[in-house]
Amino acid sequence: MISFVNLTAQREKYRFELEKAEREVLDSGCYIGGPQVQALEKELSEYLGGNTHTITCASGTDALTIALMTMELHPGDEVIVPDFTFIAPAECVALLGGFPQFADIDRKTLQIDPKSVKELIGPRTKGIIAVNLFGQCAPFKELREIATEHKLWIIEDSAQAFGARTNQMACTFGDIAITSFYPSKPLGCYGDGGALFTANEDYAQKIRMIANHGSAGRYQHEIAGMNSRLDALQAAVLRVKLRHLDEELVVRRQNAAMYDAFFAEYNRTAAAGEKIVPQKIETGCKCTYAQYTVLAENREGFIQKLKAAEIPYCIHYPSALRNQPCFRLYRKEPLGGIIWTEEDHPDPNSVKVSRKTISLPVCAFTDVAEIIEKLKANL
Numbered sequence: 001m002i003s004f005v006n007l008t009a010q011r012e013k014y015r016f017e018l019e020k021a022e023r024e025v026l027d028s029g030c031y032i033g034g035p036q037v038q039a040l041e042k043e044l045s046e047y048l049g050g051n052t053h054t055i056t057c058a059s060g061t062d063a064l065t066i067a068l069m070t071m072e073l074h075p076g077d078e079v080i081v082p083d084f085t086f087i088a089p090a091e092c093v094a095l096l097g098g099f100p101q102f103a104d105i106d107r108k109t110l111q112i113d114p115k116s117v118k119e120l121i122g123p124r125t126k127g128i129i130a131v132n133l134f135g136q137c138a139p140f141k142e143l144r145e146i147a148t149e150h151k152l153w154i155i156e157d158s159a160q161a162f163g164a165r166t167n168q169m170a171c172t173f174g175d176i177a178i179t180s181f182y183p184s185k186p187l188g189c190y191g192d193g194g195a196l197f198t199a200n201e202d203y204a205q206k207i208r209m210i211a212n213h214g215s216a217g218r219y220q221h222e223i224a225g226m227n228s229r230l231d232a233l234q235a236a237v238l239r240v241k242l243r244h245l246d247e248e249l250v251v252r253r254q255n256a257a258m259y260d261a262f263f264a265e266y267n268r269t270a271a272a273g274e275k276i277v278p279q280k281i282e283t284g285c286k287c288t289y290a291q292y293t294v295l296a297e298n299r300e301g302f303i304q305k306l307k308a309a310e311i312p313y314c315i316h317y318p319s320a321l322r323n324q325p326c327f328r329l330y331r332k333e334p335l336g337g338i339i340w341t342e343e344d345h346p347d348p349n350s351v352k353v354s355r356k357t358i359s360l361p362v363c364a365f366t367d368v369a370e371i372i373e374k375l376k377a378n379l
């Protein structure tokens with residue numbers, strides 16, 4: 001059976017290095033913080049070019065929450081988030097009492113649309129959370145221009161994109177950037193884990209404090225913070241995997257290129273209602289392909305064929321965030337609060353895309369040639 005993310009094959013390949021690193025931690029008696037975590041933070045900063053402070057924490061979701069606390073988000077503040085992404089960015093804003101405002105996306109790249117961001121800016125807007133969706137960098141040049149003009153901060157959610165780059169590395173665009181080390185991420189550990197990155201010394205100090213019970217020194221708590229730590233075992237695993245990240249990303253990109261070529265050929269003869277179009281990756285972006293995502297005009301029909309061919313798939317994401325029950329109250333209706341209808345306002349791209357999107361296995365340990373043979377036989 002093909003797995004969606006083949007973590008067992010990855011472990012098999014690095015078994016010797018991983019077991020040695022894991023044993024060292026277990027024998028060390030130091031399980032939280034300590035030299036492994038410090039070494040990982042240093043190595044992550046070096047990977048990003050050396051100008052970035054790295055602070056690890058317990059998950060990507062915690063990292064977003066800590067970033068928002070560092071920016072001093074107050075109840076009632078508004079933060080613009082993409083409408084089509086994992087729930088965490090909007091959820092963290094809401095949990096801190098803020099109001100997420102849902103920006104539409106580009107229907108081809110699936111990234112946040114700067115035009116839509118601009119339209120949402122109001123007197124209570126404090127910042128933008130830009131997500132590097134599926135491993136492609138968000139349009140930071142335009143977003144930064146908007147942020148500068150309106151005095152907003154940018155939090156870069158790079159949970160899916162550690163290792164991506166355009167003219168600069170992902171995780172260096174935002175005032176604060178975050179990533180997730182959830183096991184299936186391009187750089188994943190064996191549990192939950194996350195990190196924050198910033199070039200700003202003051203933010204870095206504050207992040208460390210918030211992640212450690214708001215504490216500057218032992219039993220001295222400057223602010224109410226949280227307990228969000230990466231443990232030493234996860235750090236040791238991540239240090240091994242970081243050494244192999246670039247070679248894995250090369251294979252992920254090769255896998256994606258094989259799919260691209262297959263779907264280009266398929267679309268030459270497919271009927272309009274059967275076309276399957278990959279997410280557009282902007283020229284110059286080196287994507288991590290956390291997901292290889294396509295838009296299938298007939299998603300249900302495609303799913304039946306994938307099932308017949310025993311090819312695993314995931315739907316990232318089946319709903320735009322604005323339509324999630326938990327966010328109904330946050331929706332800002334245009335036209336002065338008048339509830340809009342489909343006739344007045346057609347669905348935004350985020351909603352349209354959520355009806356077509358579907359992701360295929362792409363990790364460095366997936367045999368994409370085998371999957372393409374199965375697709376050829378079934379499509």
Ligand SMILES: Cc1ncc(COP(=O)(O)O)c(C=O)c1O
Binds near residue numbers: 182
């Ligand atoms: C875009 C995005 N942001 C944040 C997160 C949250 O990361 P974690 O699962 O480590 O809390 C995820 C996880 O899937 C994600 O995809």
